[in-house]
Amino acid sequence: MQVTMTVNGAEVSADVEPRLLLVHFLREQLGLTGTHWGCDTTQCGACVVWLDATPVKSCTVLAAMADGRSVRTVEDLEQGGELDPVQQGFMQEHGLQCGFCTPGMMMTTRWLLDHNPDPDQATIREAISGQICRCTGYENIVRAVRWAATHAVSEEVQA
Amino acid sequence: MQVPAPVDYRRARDVSHALQLLDQLGPEARLIAGGHSLLPMMKLRLARPECVIDINDLDELDYIRIEGNELVLGAMTRHAALLASPVVGEHYAIFHDAERVIADPIVRNRGTVGGSLCQADPAEDLSAVASALRANLVIRSASGTRTVPARQFHTGPYETVVGPAEILTEVRVPIRPGAGSAYSKVERRAGDWAAAAVGAFVVLTEGTVANLGIGLTAVGADHFCAPAAEDYLRGKPPTEEHLAEAARLAAESSSPTADQRGPVDYKRHLAGELTLRSLRRAVARAEGRV
Structure with a gap:
């Protein structure tokens, strides 16, 4: 079809x-x-x-x-050669190791932040509770989401 | 790699069109809503329909509203919408308790109320909720609609009274002013099916239980309910002793089977303990204590 x-x-x-x-x-x-x-x-x-x-x-x-x-x-997620703050957050906070879960984590995270720009830890953990990461123990993923939440869309990565 | 067997695909425009397609394609055609029960079954080849009829365009079945003294849920209401609905929480916290532990937030974005009920998995949470609340389920066919009590809806595991050329269109729950309700579940890990779960509502009048309902999930209770426990508690004050006896009777009415989620005696224990917890919380909510 x-x-x-x-x-x-x-x-x-x-x-x-x-x-x-x-x-x-x-x-x-x-x-x-x-x-x-x-x-x-x-x-x-x-x-x-x-x-x-x-x-x-x-x-x-x-x-x-x-x-x-x-x-x-x-x-x-990347627009005009610039990474989305969510992608930057995962880089800055080491929100991945093997990277297998990362695309799904980031798509859920982008949606979460679009609907709740300042989520607390519990809200983030609930939002990603249908997704499994076997590397990070989730700590760095939660930090990555918080990083993205605190950085505006157009901000550059502080290298 | 899990892939469904070859299947045809049609998309329904509205309920009449869906009924027309069901009639035309025969009993080997299946409606697919969120697809989060049917597609996994198809991938495992446990279900092998000749055709799936996609009903995701049936916006006319996507609603939550109050009609007279009933809370009415369209069959295409997504789990996420049910969980997010203040009007649902205001009348029946049991729905929100249950929805918080149905799969995970991403699955709840897609799965539907009607799909869950029609899948009729013995471990499916909303079946017990509908049974506890004595909801009525509205089924439409080309010749009209009929209403079936939730406690007569399931004819066995994965089987319901919905015929091959019929569609479940809505769930109607009587609103009972002052009712308190709750749902308690034990799962092995977040998002898993229940090892056991129990939902309950109570209406208190002058310190006694005037009306109540108890629904049991995944423990083999007939029509997901526990009538002996309900009969016992009706008309009595909701003391800890009475709640405990009702819980004991609910456990007695369960008939669990052993599987990877636990042995029979453990599940029966859970049926009792979770009945007690749900009754306690339902009473506390009815009394306005929580």
């Missing part, structure tokens, strides 16, 4: 099998490998993308279900 959707602001059309999962569509057909394919069972959250401006686990959405809708992936 033919699907047409907006991915990171650009319209894309493709012929897909109806059983194709959104995560595989993004990675394999569009080459957007920033979105990671993890547990396959809706638990780890490595595959989180935005579907119509809401974070979802893309291993549990059919590409067909995104037909006519808009999708935003981690590739869209």
